Amino acid sequence: MSFQGSQGRAYLFNSVVNVGCGPAEERVLLTGLHAVADIYCENCKTTLGWKYEHAFESSQKYKEGKFIIELAHMIKDNGWE
Helix, strand or coil: CCEEECCEEEEEECCCCCEEEEEEEEEEECCEEEEEEEEEECCCCCEEEEEEEEECCHHHHHHCCCEEEEHHHCCCCCCCC
């Protein structure tokens, strides 16, 4: 499955570490209306993506409680692909 962030390709994660969460707000995304909260690096405070707090469309409910991190903010390390 392919996900799109504000700066291009993104990945959906069940959990993240070393990330802070801002306040939730309603946004209309490509897949409809969602309540999302921006997430940021605890160390440098760079916005990395968002957390899905609530999906208003039933087909999008699987995203609730999960995190989007944009590929632009990922660093490949240790040989993972």
